[in-house]
Amino acid sequence: MSGRLTGKVALITGAARGIGRAQAVRFAEEGADIIALDICGPVDTVVVPPSTPEDLDETAQLVVAAGQNVVTEIVDVRDADQLQRAADRGVEAFGGLDIVCATAGITSRGMATELSTVAWQTMLDINLSGVWRTCKVTAPHLIARGSGSITLVSSIAGLRGLLGVAHYTAAKHGVVGLMRSLANDLAPHGIRVNSVHPTNVDTPLIQNAAVAGAFRPDLDREPTRQEFAEAARTMNMLDSPWVEPVDVANACLFLASEEARYITAVTLPVDAGSTQR
Amino acid sequence: MTGLLDKVVLVTGAAQGTGRVHCQRFADEGADVIAVDVPAVADELRSTATEVEKRGRRCAAACSDVCDIDSMTVAVEAGVAALGRLDVVVANAGIHPPGAPTWELTEDEWLRTLDVNLTGVWHTVKASVPSMGSTGGSIVIISSTNGLRGTANTAHYTASKHAVVGLARTLANELGPRGIRVNTVHPGAVGTAMVLNEATFKRLRPDLLNPKAEDAAEVLKARNLLPVPWVEPVDVANAVVFLASDEGRYITGTQLVVDAGLTQKST
Numbered sequence: 001m002s003g004r005l006t007g008k009v010a011l012i013t014g015a016a017r018g019i020g021r022a023q024a025v026r027f028a029e030e031g032a033d034i035i036a037l038d039i040c041g042p043v044d045t046v047v048v049p050p051s052t053p054e055d056l057d058e059t060a061q062l063v064v065a066a067g068q069n070v071v072t073e074i075v076d077v078r079d080a081d082q083l084q085r086a087a088d089r090g091v092e093a094f095g096g097l098d099i100v101c102a103t104a105g106i107t108s109r110g111m112a113t114e115l116s117t118v119a120w121q122t123m124l125d126i127n128l129s130g131v132w133r134t135c136k137v138t139a140p141h142l143i144a145r146g147s148g149s150i151t152l153v154s155s156i157a158g159l160r161g162l163l164g165v166a167h168y169t170a171a172k173h174g175v176v177g178l179m180r181s182l183a184n185d186l187a188p189h190g191i192r193v194n195s196v197h198p199t200n201v202d203t204p205l206i207q208n209a210a211v212a213g214a215f216r217p218d219l220d221r222e223p224t225r226q227e228f229a230e231a232a233r234t235m236n237m238l239d240s241p242w243v244e245p246v247d248v249a250n251a252c253l254f255l256a257s258e259e260a261r262y263i264t265a266v267t268l269p270v271d272a273g274s275t276q277r
Numbered sequence: 278m279t280g281l282l283d284k285v286v287l288v289t290g291a292a293q294g295t296g297r298v299h300c301q302r303f304a305d306e307g308a309d310v311i312a313v314d315v316p317a318v319a320d321e322l323r324s325t326a327t328e329v330e331k332r333g334r335r336c337a338a339a340c341s342d343v344c345d346i347d348s349m350t351v352a353v354e355a356g357v358a359a360l361g362r363l364d365v366v367v368a369n370a371g372i373h374p375p376g377a378p379t380w381e382l383t384e385d386e387w388l389r390t391l392d393v394n395l396t397g398v399w400h401t402v403k404a405s406v407p408s409m410g411s412t413g414g415s416i417v418i419i420s421s422t423n424g425l426r427g428t429a430n431t432a433h434y435t436a437s438k439h440a441v442v443g444l445a446r447t448l449a450n451e452l453g454p455r456g457i458r459v460n461t462v463h464p465g466a467v468g469t470a471m472v473l474n475e476a477t478f479k480r481l482r483p484d485l486l487n488p489k490a491e492d493a494a495e496v497l498k499a500r501n502l503l504p505v506p507w508v509e510p511v512d513v514a515n516a517v518v519f520l521a522s523d524e525g526r527y528i529t530g531t532q533l534v535v536d537a538g539l540t541q542k543s544t
Binding site: 180188192199236237239240243250253259265266268269273276 | 515516
Protein backbone atom coordinates (compact mmCIF):
# COMPACT_ATOMS: atom_id res chain seq x y z
CA MET A 1 0.00 0.00 0.00
CA SER A 2 1.37 3.40 -0.99
CA GLY A 3 -0.02 6.61 -2.38
CA ARG A 4 -2.92 6.19 0.00
CA LEU A 5 -3.53 9.97 0.16
CA THR A 6 -2.49 10.96 -3.35
CA GLY A 7 -3.91 14.36 -4.31
CA LYS A 8 -5.29 15.05 -0.83
CA VAL A 9 -4.72 18.12 1.34
CA ALA A 10 -4.33 17.71 5.10
CA LEU A 11 -4.45 20.39 7.79
CA ILE A 12 -2.64 19.51 11.01
CA THR A 13 -2.49 21.53 14.24
CA GLY A 14 0.45 21.04 16.59
CA ALA A 15 2.53 20.20 13.54
CA ALA A 16 5.89 21.55 14.74
CA ARG A 17 6.93 18.36 16.48
CA GLY A 18 5.79 15.13 18.09
CA ILE A 19 2.61 13.51 16.80
CA GLY A 20 1.73 16.46 14.57
CA ARG A 21 5.05 16.33 12.77
CA ALA A 22 4.76 12.55 12.36
CA GLN A 23 1.31 13.00 10.81
CA ALA A 24 2.64 15.65 8.41
CA VAL A 25 5.52 13.45 7.31
CA ARG A 26 3.56 10.20 7.12
CA PHE A 27 0.70 11.82 5.17
CA ALA A 28 3.21 13.47 2.82
CA GLU A 29 4.86 10.10 2.23
CA GLU A 30 1.45 8.88 1.10
CA GLY A 31 1.01 11.77 -1.32
CA ALA A 32 -0.78 14.53 0.62
CA ASP A 33 0.06 18.24 0.67
CA ILE A 34 0.20 19.66 4.17
CA ILE A 35 -1.07 22.75 5.97
CA ALA A 36 1.06 22.72 9.13
CA LEU A 37 -0.03 24.90 12.05
CA ASP A 38 1.60 25.35 15.42
CA ILE A 39 1.80 27.92 18.20
CA CYS A 40 5.61 27.78 18.13
CA GLY A 41 5.81 29.35 21.56
CA PRO A 42 5.16 28.95 25.26
CA VAL A 43 1.78 28.51 26.97
CA ASP A 44 1.14 29.74 30.50
CA THR A 45 0.85 26.92 33.11
CA VAL A 46 2.78 24.53 30.85
CA VAL A 47 6.27 23.50 31.96
CA VAL A 48 7.09 21.50 28.84
CA PRO A 49 9.70 23.31 26.71
CA PRO A 50 7.76 25.14 23.98
CA SER A 51 7.80 24.34 20.28
CA THR A 52 9.70 26.86 18.15
CA PRO A 53 9.48 28.32 14.64
CA GLU A 54 12.58 26.25 13.86
CA ASP A 55 10.65 23.09 14.80
CA LEU A 56 7.86 24.01 12.38
CA ASP A 57 10.42 24.78 9.67
CA GLU A 58 11.92 21.36 10.17
CA THR A 59 8.51 19.74 9.74
CA ALA A 60 8.10 21.71 6.50
CA GLN A 61 11.50 20.53 5.27
CA LEU A 62 10.57 16.91 6.01
CA VAL A 63 7.33 17.28 4.03
CA VAL A 64 9.25 18.75 1.09
CA ALA A 65 11.81 15.97 1.36
CA ALA A 66 8.90 13.52 1.03
CA GLY A 67 8.08 15.21 -2.29
CA GLN A 68 5.02 17.21 -1.23
CA ASN A 69 4.05 20.85 -0.82
CA VAL A 70 3.59 22.51 2.53
CA VAL A 71 2.19 25.73 3.96
CA THR A 72 3.07 26.68 7.52
CA GLU A 73 1.36 29.15 9.83
CA ILE A 74 2.15 30.13 13.39
CA VAL A 75 -1.22 30.10 15.11
CA ASP A 76 -2.74 29.65 18.56
CA VAL A 77 -5.82 27.41 18.60
CA ARG A 78 -7.24 29.66 21.35
CA ASP A 79 -7.60 32.46 18.82
CA ALA A 80 -10.53 31.70 16.53
CA ASP A 81 -9.87 34.57 14.11
CA GLN A 82 -6.20 33.72 13.73
CA LEU A 83 -7.06 30.07 13.21
CA GLN A 84 -9.71 30.93 10.64
CA ARG A 85 -7.33 33.07 8.63
CA ALA A 86 -4.55 30.48 8.76
CA ALA A 87 -6.84 27.67 7.66
CA ASP A 88 -8.35 29.76 4.86
CA ARG A 89 -4.93 30.79 3.56
CA GLY A 90 -3.75 27.19 3.55
CA VAL A 91 -6.86 25.97 1.79
CA GLU A 92 -6.56 28.75 -0.76
CA ALA A 93 -2.96 27.77 -1.49
CA PHE A 94 -3.93 24.18 -2.27
CA GLY A 95 -7.42 24.72 -3.66
CA GLY A 96 -9.30 22.66 -1.08
CA LEU A 97 -9.13 20.51 2.02
CA ASP A 98 -9.72 16.80 2.59
CA ILE A 99 -8.21 15.81 5.93
CA VAL A 100 -8.02 17.50 9.33
CA CYS A 101 -5.99 16.36 12.32
CA ALA A 102 -6.70 18.29 15.52
CA THR A 103 -3.48 17.41 17.27
CA ALA A 104 -2.42 20.53 19.17
CA GLY A 105 -2.50 19.90 22.91
CA ILE A 106 -0.77 20.60 26.19
CA THR A 107 -0.05 18.82 29.44
CA SER A 108 0.18 20.10 32.97
CA ARG A 109 -0.34 18.39 36.31
CA GLY A 110 -2.19 18.84 39.56
CA MET A 111 -4.69 17.01 41.77
CA ALA A 112 -8.29 17.76 40.78
CA THR A 113 -9.15 19.94 43.75
CA GLU A 114 -5.80 21.68 43.83
CA LEU A 115 -5.67 22.82 40.21
CA SER A 116 -5.55 26.57 39.74
CA THR A 117 -8.36 28.17 37.78
CA VAL A 118 -5.90 29.30 35.15
CA ALA A 119 -4.48 25.79 34.72
CA TRP A 120 -8.02 24.40 34.38
CA GLN A 121 -9.16 27.05 31.91
CA THR A 122 -6.01 26.96 29.81
CA MET A 123 -6.31 23.19 29.50
CA LEU A 124 -9.93 23.34 28.36
CA ASP A 125 -9.23 26.26 26.06
CA ILE A 126 -6.52 24.41 24.16
CA ASN A 127 -7.27 20.68 24.47
CA LEU A 128 -11.05 20.92 24.05
CA SER A 129 -12.14 24.33 22.75
CA GLY A 130 -9.06 24.48 20.49
CA VAL A 131 -10.16 21.21 18.91
CA TRP A 132 -13.67 22.57 18.47
CA ARG A 133 -12.33 25.74 16.84
CA THR A 134 -10.14 23.66 14.53
CA CYS A 135 -13.23 21.70 13.44
CA LYS A 136 -15.32 24.86 13.16
CA VAL A 137 -12.96 26.65 10.79
CA THR A 138 -12.18 23.59 8.67
CA ALA A 139 -15.58 21.88 8.40
CA PRO A 140 -16.95 24.36 5.82
CA HIS A 141 -14.01 23.53 3.53
CA LEU A 142 -14.72 19.81 3.84
CA ILE A 143 -18.42 20.40 3.28
CA ALA A 144 -17.55 22.34 0.13
CA ARG A 145 -15.63 19.25 -1.03
CA GLY A 146 -18.53 16.95 -0.12
CA SER A 147 -16.18 14.49 1.58
CA GLY A 148 -13.37 14.31 4.08
CA SER A 149 -12.00 12.92 7.30
CA ILE A 150 -11.42 14.60 10.66
CA THR A 151 -9.34 12.88 13.31
CA LEU A 152 -9.20 14.28 16.82
CA VAL A 153 -6.19 13.34 18.91
CA SER A 154 -7.56 12.43 22.31
CA SER A 155 -5.71 10.19 24.77
CA ILE A 156 -6.17 7.11 26.92
CA ALA A 157 -7.29 9.82 29.34
CA GLY A 158 -10.27 10.30 26.98
CA LEU A 159 -11.40 6.78 27.85
CA ARG A 160 -10.46 6.43 31.54
CA GLY A 161 -9.35 8.56 34.45
CA LEU A 162 -5.71 9.11 35.32
CA LEU A 163 -4.23 10.36 38.56
CA GLY A 164 -3.24 14.00 38.84
CA VAL A 165 -4.58 15.25 35.51
CA ALA A 166 -8.31 15.88 36.04
CA HIS A 167 -8.36 18.87 33.70
CA TYR A 168 -6.55 16.93 30.97
CA THR A 169 -8.86 13.93 31.47
CA ALA A 170 -11.97 16.12 31.37
CA ALA A 171 -10.79 17.83 28.19
CA LYS A 172 -9.84 14.57 26.48
CA HIS A 173 -13.19 12.99 27.42
CA GLY A 174 -14.86 16.13 26.11
CA VAL A 175 -13.14 15.59 22.78
CA VAL A 176 -14.90 12.20 22.49
CA GLY A 177 -18.28 13.82 23.00
CA LEU A 178 -17.41 16.48 20.44
CA MET A 179 -16.28 13.78 18.00
CA ARG A 180 -19.46 11.73 18.39
CA SER A 181 -21.71 14.74 17.85
CA LEU A 182 -19.66 16.08 14.98
CA ALA A 183 -19.79 12.67 13.27
CA ASN A 184 -23.58 12.93 13.35
CA ASP A 185 -23.50 16.52 12.12
CA LEU A 186 -21.14 15.90 9.22
CA ALA A 187 -22.19 12.42 8.03
CA PRO A 188 -24.78 13.85 5.61
CA HIS A 189 -21.89 15.64 3.91
CA GLY A 190 -19.89 12.43 3.55
CA ILE A 191 -17.40 13.54 6.19
CA ARG A 192 -16.11 11.07 8.76
CA VAL A 193 -14.99 12.04 12.27
CA ASN A 194 -13.02 9.78 14.61
CA SER A 195 -10.71 10.04 17.62
CA VAL A 196 -7.43 8.31 18.45
CA HIS A 197 -6.32 7.53 21.99
CA PRO A 198 -2.59 7.16 22.50
CA THR A 199 -0.88 5.95 25.64
CA ASN A 200 2.37 7.79 26.43
CA VAL A 201 4.04 8.85 23.20
CA ASP A 202 7.76 9.47 23.05
CA THR A 203 7.57 13.24 22.53
CA PRO A 204 8.59 16.37 24.48
CA LEU A 205 5.14 16.31 26.12
CA ILE A 206 6.20 13.34 28.24
CA GLN A 207 9.98 13.47 28.05
CA ASN A 208 10.36 16.20 30.64
CA ALA A 209 11.06 16.44 34.34
CA ALA A 210 7.43 17.10 35.33
CA VAL A 211 5.91 14.06 33.65
CA ALA A 212 8.84 11.71 34.16
CA GLY A 213 9.03 12.76 37.81
CA ALA A 214 5.34 12.00 38.33
CA PHE A 215 6.03 8.44 37.19
CA ARG A 216 8.88 8.10 39.70
CA PRO A 217 7.69 9.64 42.96
CA ASP A 218 10.16 7.28 44.66
CA LEU A 219 13.10 9.34 43.37
CA ASP A 220 13.98 12.72 44.81
CA ARG A 221 15.54 13.89 41.57
CA GLU A 222 14.70 13.99 37.87
CA PRO A 223 14.54 10.40 36.63
CA THR A 224 16.69 9.27 33.75
CA ARG A 225 14.98 8.17 30.53
CA GLN A 226 15.64 4.59 31.61
CA GLU A 227 14.12 5.10 35.07
CA PHE A 228 11.06 6.76 33.51
CA ALA A 229 10.76 3.89 31.03
CA GLU A 230 10.77 1.26 33.77
CA ALA A 231 7.75 2.85 35.44
CA ALA A 232 5.95 3.75 32.20
CA ARG A 233 6.27 0.16 30.97
CA THR A 234 4.03 -1.09 33.79
CA MET A 235 1.11 0.92 32.37
CA ASN A 236 1.03 -1.02 29.13
CA MET A 237 0.08 -4.55 28.21
CA LEU A 238 2.76 -4.82 25.55
CA ASP A 239 6.35 -4.76 26.63
CA SER A 240 6.99 -1.14 25.73
CA PRO A 241 7.15 2.02 27.86
CA TRP A 242 5.64 4.24 25.20
CA VAL A 243 4.67 4.30 21.53
CA GLU A 244 6.35 6.37 18.83
CA PRO A 245 4.70 9.38 17.13
CA VAL A 246 4.64 7.39 13.87
CA ASP A 247 2.36 4.79 15.45
CA VAL A 248 -0.27 7.43 16.17
CA ALA A 249 0.29 8.88 12.71
CA ASN A 250 -0.23 5.46 11.12
CA ALA A 251 -3.58 5.07 12.90
CA CYS A 252 -4.62 8.54 11.71
CA LEU A 253 -3.43 7.68 8.21
CA PHE A 254 -5.59 4.56 8.20
CA LEU A 255 -8.61 6.54 9.39
CA ALA A 256 -8.02 9.27 6.81
CA SER A 257 -7.55 6.83 3.94
CA GLU A 258 -10.09 5.15 1.68
CA GLU A 259 -9.45 1.91 3.56
CA ALA A 260 -11.56 3.40 6.37
CA ARG A 261 -14.23 4.91 4.12
CA TYR A 262 -17.02 3.45 6.29
CA ILE A 263 -15.41 4.09 9.68
CA THR A 264 -16.87 7.05 11.52
CA ALA A 265 -17.56 8.01 15.15
CA VAL A 266 -15.07 5.47 16.51
CA THR A 267 -12.55 5.80 19.32
CA LEU A 268 -9.35 4.04 18.26
CA PRO A 269 -6.80 3.45 21.03
CA VAL A 270 -3.09 3.28 20.13
CA ASP A 271 -2.19 2.39 23.66
CA ALA A 272 -0.15 -0.82 23.82
CA GLY A 273 -3.17 -2.24 25.65
CA SER A 274 -3.02 0.12 28.60
CA THR A 275 -6.78 0.81 28.79
CA GLN A 276 -7.51 -2.91 28.92
CA ARG A 277 -4.84 -3.87 31.39
CA MET B 278 5.21 -1.45 4.18
CA THR B 279 2.77 -3.46 6.19
CA GLY B 280 5.27 -6.06 7.38
CA LEU B 281 3.03 -8.90 6.20
CA LEU B 282 5.35 -10.10 3.43
CA ASP B 283 5.99 -13.85 3.82
CA LYS B 284 3.92 -14.03 6.99
CA VAL B 285 1.35 -16.80 7.43
CA VAL B 286 -2.26 -15.97 8.23
CA LEU B 287 -4.94 -18.41 9.38
CA VAL B 288 -8.51 -17.47 8.48
CA THR B 289 -11.59 -19.40 9.62
CA GLY B 290 -14.82 -19.16 7.66
CA ALA B 291 -12.56 -18.69 4.65
CA ALA B 292 -14.73 -20.28 1.97
CA GLN B 293 -16.98 -17.35 1.21
CA GLY B 294 -18.14 -13.87 2.13
CA THR B 295 -15.85 -11.73 4.23
CA GLY B 296 -13.60 -14.70 5.03
CA ARG B 297 -12.59 -15.10 1.41
CA VAL B 298 -11.88 -11.38 1.13
CA HIS B 299 -9.63 -11.53 4.21
CA CYS B 300 -7.61 -14.22 2.43
CA GLN B 301 -7.39 -12.13 -0.75
CA ARG B 302 -6.34 -8.96 1.08
CA PHE B 303 -3.63 -10.73 3.09
CA ALA B 304 -2.38 -12.38 -0.11
CA ASP B 305 -2.30 -8.91 -1.72
CA GLU B 306 0.00 -7.86 1.13
CA GLY B 307 2.30 -10.80 0.47
CA ALA B 308 1.14 -13.29 3.08
CA ASP B 309 0.47 -17.01 2.72
CA VAL B 310 -2.86 -18.28 3.99
CA ILE B 311 -4.19 -21.23 5.96
CA ALA B 312 -7.84 -21.21 4.91
CA VAL B 313 -10.25 -23.13 7.13
CA ASP B 314 -13.93 -23.83 6.68
CA VAL B 315 -16.46 -26.60 7.19
CA PRO B 316 -16.61 -29.60 4.79
CA ALA B 317 -20.01 -28.52 3.46
CA VAL B 318 -18.35 -25.64 1.58
CA ALA B 319 -15.26 -27.52 0.38
CA ASP B 320 -15.79 -26.36 -3.23
CA GLU B 321 -16.02 -22.71 -2.22
CA LEU B 322 -12.92 -23.16 -0.04
CA ARG B 323 -11.03 -24.39 -3.11
CA SER B 324 -12.07 -21.21 -4.93
CA THR B 325 -10.63 -19.18 -2.05
CA ALA B 326 -7.37 -21.10 -2.39
CA THR B 327 -7.34 -20.31 -6.11
CA GLU B 328 -7.81 -16.60 -5.34
CA VAL B 329 -4.80 -16.67 -3.01
CA GLU B 330 -2.67 -18.58 -5.52
CA LYS B 331 -3.63 -16.17 -8.32
CA ARG B 332 -1.91 -13.51 -6.20
CA GLY B 333 1.30 -15.51 -6.16
CA ARG B 334 0.94 -16.76 -2.59
CA ARG B 335 0.52 -20.22 -1.14
CA CYS B 336 -2.72 -21.44 0.41
CA ALA B 337 -3.15 -24.45 2.70
CA ALA B 338 -6.86 -25.18 2.74
CA ALA B 339 -8.35 -27.31 5.50
CA CYS B 340 -11.91 -28.60 5.88
CA SER B 341 -12.45 -28.29 9.58
CA ASP B 342 -15.25 -27.21 11.91
CA VAL B 343 -14.39 -24.63 14.57
CA CYS B 344 -16.80 -26.48 16.87
CA ASP B 345 -14.44 -29.47 16.85
CA ILE B 346 -11.22 -28.74 18.71
CA ASP B 347 -9.50 -31.89 17.47
CA SER B 348 -10.16 -31.08 13.82
CA MET B 349 -9.00 -27.48 14.42
CA THR B 350 -5.77 -28.71 15.98
CA VAL B 351 -5.16 -30.99 13.00
CA ALA B 352 -5.95 -28.14 10.57
CA VAL B 353 -3.53 -25.74 12.26
CA GLU B 354 -0.76 -28.30 12.52
CA ALA B 355 -1.15 -29.30 8.86
CA GLY B 356 -1.22 -25.67 7.77
CA VAL B 357 1.85 -24.76 9.76
CA ALA B 358 3.65 -27.87 8.50
CA ALA B 359 2.86 -26.83 4.93
CA LEU B 360 3.60 -23.11 5.21
CA GLY B 361 6.26 -23.12 7.89
CA ARG B 362 4.93 -20.71 10.51
CA LEU B 363 1.90 -18.87 11.89
CA ASP B 364 1.84 -15.12 12.53
CA VAL B 365 -1.74 -13.92 12.26
CA VAL B 366 -5.06 -15.52 13.18
CA VAL B 367 -8.36 -14.15 11.91
CA ALA B 368 -11.22 -15.80 13.79
CA ASN B 369 -13.92 -15.01 11.28
CA ALA B 370 -16.19 -18.06 11.23
CA GLY B 371 -19.62 -17.29 12.57
CA ILE B 372 -23.32 -17.73 12.08
CA HIS B 373 -26.19 -15.28 12.16
CA PRO B 374 -29.18 -17.48 12.91
CA PRO B 375 -32.81 -16.41 12.55
CA GLY B 376 -33.97 -14.17 15.36
CA ALA B 377 -36.64 -14.56 18.00
CA PRO B 378 -37.53 -12.95 21.31
CA THR B 379 -35.12 -14.10 24.00
CA TRP B 380 -37.72 -16.15 25.85
CA GLU B 381 -38.75 -17.96 22.69
CA LEU B 382 -35.27 -19.05 21.60
CA THR B 383 -34.88 -22.79 21.75
CA GLU B 384 -32.12 -24.52 23.67
CA ASP B 385 -30.70 -25.69 20.34
CA GLU B 386 -30.67 -22.21 18.80
CA TRP B 387 -28.99 -20.73 21.86
CA LEU B 388 -26.34 -23.44 22.25
CA ARG B 389 -25.57 -23.74 18.55
CA THR B 390 -24.91 -19.99 18.28
CA LEU B 391 -22.62 -19.95 21.30
CA ASP B 392 -20.89 -23.06 20.04
CA VAL B 393 -19.91 -21.56 16.69
CA ASN B 394 -19.54 -17.85 17.49
CA LEU B 395 -17.89 -18.12 20.90
CA THR B 396 -16.53 -21.59 21.59
CA GLY B 397 -15.44 -21.80 17.95
CA VAL B 398 -13.30 -18.69 18.43
CA TRP B 399 -11.83 -20.10 21.61
CA HIS B 400 -11.03 -23.34 19.77
CA THR B 401 -9.42 -21.40 16.94
CA VAL B 402 -7.20 -19.53 19.37
CA LYS B 403 -6.51 -22.58 21.52
CA ALA B 404 -5.39 -24.56 18.48
CA SER B 405 -3.34 -21.69 17.03
CA VAL B 406 -1.47 -20.01 19.87
CA PRO B 407 0.98 -22.87 20.49
CA SER B 408 2.10 -22.56 16.86
CA MET B 409 2.53 -18.79 16.92
CA GLY B 410 6.10 -17.64 17.11
CA SER B 411 7.93 -16.10 20.00
CA THR B 412 8.56 -12.91 18.03
CA GLY B 413 5.05 -11.55 18.18
CA GLY B 414 1.89 -11.90 16.19
CA SER B 415 -1.66 -10.72 15.89
CA ILE B 416 -5.05 -12.25 16.56
CA VAL B 417 -8.13 -10.54 15.17
CA ILE B 418 -11.57 -11.76 16.23
CA ILE B 419 -14.53 -10.74 14.10
CA SER B 420 -17.29 -9.61 16.43
CA SER B 421 -20.16 -7.33 15.37
CA THR B 422 -21.88 -4.12 16.32
CA ASN B 423 -23.94 -6.60 18.33
CA GLY B 424 -20.77 -7.14 20.35
CA LEU B 425 -21.16 -3.56 21.60
CA ARG B 426 -24.91 -3.11 21.92
CA GLY B 427 -28.06 -5.20 21.87
CA THR B 428 -30.84 -5.34 19.31
CA ALA B 429 -34.23 -7.00 19.66
CA ASN B 430 -34.56 -10.70 18.88
CA THR B 431 -30.84 -11.43 18.79
CA ALA B 432 -30.05 -12.53 22.35
CA HIS B 433 -28.07 -15.59 21.27
CA TYR B 434 -26.10 -13.72 18.60
CA THR B 435 -25.62 -10.61 20.75
CA ALA B 436 -24.47 -12.65 23.77
CA SER B 437 -21.97 -14.58 21.64
CA LYS B 438 -20.58 -11.42 20.02
CA HIS B 439 -20.26 -9.62 23.37
CA ALA B 440 -18.59 -12.69 24.82
CA VAL B 441 -15.76 -12.69 22.27
CA VAL B 442 -14.89 -9.16 23.46
CA GLY B 443 -14.34 -10.57 26.94
CA LEU B 444 -12.30 -13.39 25.46
CA ALA B 445 -10.19 -10.94 23.44
CA ARG B 446 -9.57 -8.66 26.41
CA THR B 447 -8.38 -11.58 28.51
CA LEU B 448 -6.23 -12.99 25.73
CA ALA B 449 -4.66 -9.58 25.17
CA ASN B 450 -3.53 -9.59 28.80
CA GLU B 451 -2.22 -13.13 28.57
CA LEU B 452 -0.41 -12.76 25.25
CA GLY B 453 0.90 -9.19 25.59
CA PRO B 454 4.13 -10.39 27.21
CA ARG B 455 4.75 -12.59 24.13
CA GLY B 456 4.20 -9.63 21.83
CA ILE B 457 1.00 -11.13 20.45
CA ARG B 458 -1.73 -8.54 20.03
CA VAL B 459 -5.42 -9.39 20.26
CA ASN B 460 -8.20 -7.14 18.95
CA THR B 461 -11.81 -7.39 17.85
CA VAL B 462 -13.43 -5.87 14.75
CA HIS B 463 -17.07 -4.85 14.86
CA PRO B 464 -18.76 -4.60 11.46
CA GLY B 465 -22.29 -3.33 11.02
CA ALA B 466 -24.24 -4.91 8.18
CA VAL B 467 -21.85 -6.32 5.57
CA GLY B 468 -22.85 -6.86 1.95
CA THR B 469 -22.63 -10.66 1.97
CA ALA B 470 -25.14 -13.49 1.79
CA MET B 471 -25.45 -13.29 5.59
CA VAL B 472 -27.35 -10.02 5.13
CA LEU B 473 -28.36 -10.13 1.47
CA ASN B 474 -30.92 -12.91 1.69
CA GLU B 475 -34.68 -13.16 1.39
CA ALA B 476 -35.30 -13.85 5.08
CA THR B 477 -33.45 -10.68 6.06
CA PHE B 478 -35.24 -8.64 3.41
CA LYS B 479 -38.57 -9.82 4.81
CA ARG B 480 -37.52 -9.09 8.38
CA LEU B 481 -36.47 -5.56 7.41
CA ARG B 482 -39.52 -4.91 5.21
CA PRO B 483 -42.55 -6.66 6.78
CA ASP B 484 -44.66 -4.11 4.90
CA LEU B 485 -43.78 -5.60 1.51
CA LEU B 486 -44.87 -8.90 0.00
CA ASN B 487 -41.67 -9.61 -1.95
CA PRO B 488 -38.99 -7.27 -0.67
CA LYS B 489 -35.76 -7.03 -2.66
CA ALA B 490 -32.25 -5.92 -1.72
CA GLU B 491 -32.99 -2.30 -2.59
CA ASP B 492 -36.02 -2.30 -0.28
CA ALA B 493 -33.92 -3.60 2.60
CA ALA B 494 -31.18 -1.12 1.70
CA GLU B 495 -33.51 1.81 2.39
CA VAL B 496 -34.07 0.61 5.97
CA LEU B 497 -30.43 -0.20 6.62
CA LYS B 498 -29.22 3.10 5.16
CA ALA B 499 -31.48 5.05 7.49
CA ARG B 500 -29.76 3.38 10.45
CA ASN B 501 -26.25 4.49 9.47
CA LEU B 502 -24.57 7.86 9.81
CA LEU B 503 -22.97 7.57 6.41
CA PRO B 504 -25.31 7.33 3.43
CA VAL B 505 -24.68 3.65 2.67
CA PRO B 506 -26.81 0.61 3.56
CA TRP B 507 -23.92 -1.70 4.41
CA VAL B 508 -20.15 -1.91 4.29
CA GLU B 509 -18.40 -4.19 1.84
CA PRO B 510 -16.31 -7.20 2.89
CA VAL B 511 -13.14 -5.39 1.78
CA ASP B 512 -13.79 -2.64 4.33
CA VAL B 513 -13.76 -5.19 7.13
CA ALA B 514 -10.70 -6.86 5.62
CA ASN B 515 -8.88 -3.50 5.40
CA ALA B 516 -9.43 -2.97 9.13
CA VAL B 517 -8.17 -6.47 9.89
CA VAL B 518 -5.08 -5.97 7.74
CA PHE B 519 -4.37 -2.66 9.48
CA LEU B 520 -4.58 -4.29 12.92
CA ALA B 521 -2.41 -7.22 11.82
CA SER B 522 0.19 -5.03 10.14
CA ASP B 523 3.19 -3.23 11.60
CA GLU B 524 1.12 -0.03 11.49
CA GLY B 525 -0.94 -1.48 14.33
CA ARG B 526 2.05 -2.75 16.31
CA TYR B 527 0.99 -1.01 19.53
CA ILE B 528 -2.73 -1.64 19.21
CA THR B 529 -4.02 -4.42 21.45
CA GLY B 530 -7.13 -5.10 23.51
CA THR B 531 -9.10 -2.79 21.24
CA GLN B 532 -12.53 -2.88 19.62
CA LEU B 533 -12.37 -1.40 16.12
CA VAL B 534 -15.79 -0.53 14.73
CA VAL B 535 -16.44 -0.63 10.96
CA ASP B 536 -20.11 0.26 10.85
CA ALA B 537 -20.73 3.43 8.81
CA GLY B 538 -21.64 5.06 12.13
CA LEU B 539 -24.48 2.65 12.97
CA THR B 540 -23.71 2.45 16.69
CA GLN B 541 -23.26 6.20 17.12
CA LYS B 542 -26.21 7.52 15.18
CA SER B 543 -28.40 9.73 17.31
CA THR B 544 -32.11 9.25 16.84
